[in-house]
Amino acid sequence: MAFLVIFSCQKKTIIVKKEAYSKTEVTRLVSLANISFNAKKFDSAFYYYNEILSICPPSKDPENYISTLNRMATIQQKHGDYAGSETTIKQGLPYIKLTKKQFLVWTLYSILGNNYLNTHNNKNAILYYEKALKLNVTPEKKLTTKINIGLALIQNKEFDEALNLFLSLENTKGVVFKPEIYGALFDNIGLCYFKINNYESGLDYMMKGLEIRKKLKSPSELGKSYIHLAQLYDSKNPSLAKKYALLSYNEFGKTNQTEQSLSPLRIIIKHSTYQEFKTYSESYINLNDSIYVTDQRVKNQFAKIKYNSKREKEENLKLKTHRAENELKVERQRNKNIVAYIIIILSLCMILILYYYLTSKANREKIEAAYYSETRISKKLHDELANDIYHTMAFAENTNLSLIENKEQLTNYLETIYSRTRDISKENCTIVTDENYISSLKEMISRFSTLNINIILNGLDSINWYNINPNKKITIYRALQELLVNMRKYSEASLVGITFKQDEKNILVHYKDNGKGIDTDKIIFKNGLYNVESRIHKIKGQFEISSSPNQGFKVFFKLPLS
Structure with a gap:
C-alpha cells in the first residue's frame, strides 16, 4: 500500500487555473475590435477579435463567440483567404444551438456559402444558403440569400433555374428592397437571359441594373x-x-x-x-x-x-507553471528515489523467495525419487530375491547335496539369485544418455530375453538419438524397463515386439506381447505403471494401454521431440 501511495506521487501534474471569464473585458475588446473593423483597420480588428476568442467560452457567451468568428471570417474573406475563412467560421458550428439570435447563425451560414461560392464549390454553397434561408431573419437578408443561390446556380451553368429564381424575386410584393439589391438583381437577370441567348432581354435588364448602380456610385x-x-x-x-x-x-x-x-x-x-x-x-x-x-x-x-497570440498565451502559461514545476522538482526526485529503493528491495525479496522455492522443490523431488527408488528396491528384494533365497535354503537343508544332480540344482538356484541381484542393480543404476545410449538400451532389453521369451526390436537404429533430450531418453528407458519387468512377472508371454518410429515432431514407441493380457476396465495402476505414466505426462507425452484377457498386452506412448 505504501508503494502505491508513493508511486501515485509520481503522477502529479501541474494544474494552472485558467483566468475567469470576464464579461466586462469581452465587451471592452468587442468595442475596440468593432471600431477598427468599421475604420477598415482589419489587422487591428483581427487581433482584437482573436483576443476575444481566447477569453470568451462559447458555452457561457455564445453570441459574442459566434459574432467574433463571423467578423474574423469576414476579414479573411475580404482579403481572398477563403480557406482560412472557412477554417475560422467552422469553429462556431457546434455552438449555433446555444444562441437565440438567428441573424448570427444566418451570417455564419452566409459566410460559409460565400467561401464555397468563391472557390466554385457550388453544391456546398447552395447547401449553406438553403440553411440560411430557413432562419427567421429580415426580408432583405432572405432576398440576399436567394440572390446568392442564384449566383451559385449561374456558376453551375443552371441558367434557366437561376433566371426563374431571379424573376420570382423581381415580382415580390409588399417588400421594399435597397437599391443595391435591385441593381444586383436586374444585372443577374440580364446575365441569365444572355446565357440562354436572349440578348435583347439580357441587354434590357443589364441596363436597368447599370442605371441603379450609377446612382449608387459603387466601383465594385x-x-x-x-x-x-x-x-x-x-x-x-x-x-x-x-x-x-x-x-x-x-x-x-x-x-x-x-x-x-x-x-x-x-x-x-x-x-x-x-x-x-x-x-x-x-x-x-x-x-x-x-x-x-x-x-x-x-x-x-x-x-x-x-x-x-497562441505563442504569447503559451509563454504566459509556461511562466505560470515554471514556479510550480520548481516546487515539485525536489519532491518528485525524492519520490523517485524511494520508489527505486522499494523496487530494489521487492526484487531482492522475490529473488530470495524464488530461490528458496526452487531449492525446496528440487530437494523434495530428490527425496521423493529416493523414496520411490528405495520402495521399489525393497519390494523387489522382498517379493523376488527373499523368496528365491528362502527356497534355496530349504532345498539345501532338505536335500542330499552329495548327489551330483542336487549340486547342479543348487548351483542353478544360486545363479538365479545372482541374476536377480544383478537385474535389481541394473534397474536402479544411473542410465547412460551419451553415444552409448543405444547399446545400454539394447543390453537392458536383452536381459529380459530367455529361452522361453523372444523379444523383437524394430526401428531402434532409425531414431536420431543424438538430438533427443537426455531426460526423454531416460523416460523411454525406464518405461520399457517397467513394461518388460511386468511382462516377465505377470503376462506369461513368449513373444514381445517393440517398435520405434520418429516423425517431424514426435518419437513413437509401440510395445506388444502375446501374454495373458488384462481387463483394462479393471486395471489398477500400481507403482510401476503409475511411474511410467507420470514420467511421460511430465514431458507432455501421451500414454495409452490396450488389452483384454487372453489377447495380449499393448502399450503406445508418444514423446515430443521439442
Whole structure:
C-alpha cells in the first residue's frame, strides 16, 4: 500500500487555473475590435477579435463567440483567404444551438456559402444558403440569400433555374428592397437571359441594373455591370465589348478586389491592337503575379496574428507553471528515489523467495525419487530375491547335496539369485544418455530375453538419438524397463515386439506381447505403471494401454521431440 501511495506521487501534474471569464473585458475588446473593423483597420480588428476568442467560452457567451468568428471570417474573406475563412467560421458550428439570435447563425451560414461560392464549390454553397434561408431573419437578408443561390446556380451553368429564381424575386410584393439589391438583381437577370441567348432581354435588364448602380456610385458594383455588358457584346460588337471592359477595368481598379480586374483585361487583350496587346498583356501578367503574392501575404498575415497570440498565451502559461514545476522538482526526485529503493528491495525479496522455492522443490523431488527408488528396491528384494533365497535354503537343508544332480540344482538356484541381484542393480543404476545410449538400451532389453521369451526390436537404429533430450531418453528407458519387468512377472508371454518410429515432431514407441493380457476396465495402476505414466505426462507425452484377457498386452506412448 505504501508503494502505491508513493508511486501515485509520481503522477502529479501541474494544474494552472485558467483566468475567469470576464464579461466586462469581452465587451471592452468587442468595442475596440468593432471600431477598427468599421475604420477598415482589419489587422487591428483581427487581433482584437482573436483576443476575444481566447477569453470568451462559447458555452457561457455564445453570441459574442459566434459574432467574433463571423467578423474574423469576414476579414479573411475580404482579403481572398477563403480557406482560412472557412477554417475560422467552422469553429462556431457546434455552438449555433446555444444562441437565440438567428441573424448570427444566418451570417455564419452566409459566410460559409460565400467561401464555397468563391472557390466554385457550388453544391456546398447552395447547401449553406438553403440553411440560411430557413432562419427567421429580415426580408432583405432572405432576398440576399436567394440572390446568392442564384449566383451559385449561374456558376453551375443552371441558367434557366437561376433566371426563374431571379424573376420570382423581381415580382415580390409588399417588400421594399435597397437599391443595391435591385441593381444586383436586374444585372443577374440580364446575365441569365444572355446565357440562354436572349440578348435583347439580357441587354434590357443589364441596363436597368447599370442605371441603379450609377446612382449608387459603387466601383465594385459598376465593375460587375460593365463586365457583364462586355461579355454580352464580346461576340457581337468587339468595340463595345472593349469599351465596357475598359470601364469595368477602371472601376475594379478603384477597389481592393484586384482579382476582379482579370476578367475585363482578358476581353481588352482579345480586342486590342498589337501595341495595346503588349501593354495589357504585361498588365495582366503583373496583376496575376501580384494577386498571388498578395494572397500569400494575407494568408500569412492572419495566420501570424493567430500564431503570435497562441505563442504569447503559451509563454504566459509556461511562466505560470515554471514556479510550480520548481516546487515539485525536489519532491518528485525524492519520490523517485524511494520508489527505486522499494523496487530494489521487492526484487531482492522475490529473488530470495524464488530461490528458496526452487531449492525446496528440487530437494523434495530428490527425496521423493529416493523414496520411490528405495520402495521399489525393497519390494523387489522382498517379493523376488527373499523368496528365491528362502527356497534355496530349504532345498539345501532338505536335500542330499552329495548327489551330483542336487549340486547342479543348487548351483542353478544360486545363479538365479545372482541374476536377480544383478537385474535389481541394473534397474536402479544411473542410465547412460551419451553415444552409448543405444547399446545400454539394447543390453537392458536383452536381459529380459530367455529361452522361453523372444523379444523383437524394430526401428531402434532409425531414431536420431543424438538430438533427443537426455531426460526423454531416460523416460523411454525406464518405461520399457517397467513394461518388460511386468511382462516377465505377470503376462506369461513368449513373444514381445517393440517398435520405434520418429516423425517431424514426435518419437513413437509401440510395445506388444502375446501374454495373458488384462481387463483394462479393471486395471489398477500400481507403482510401476503409475511411474511410467507420470514420467511421460511430465514431458507432455501421451500414454495409452490396450488389452483384454487372453489377447495380449499393448502399450503406445508418444514423446515430443521439442
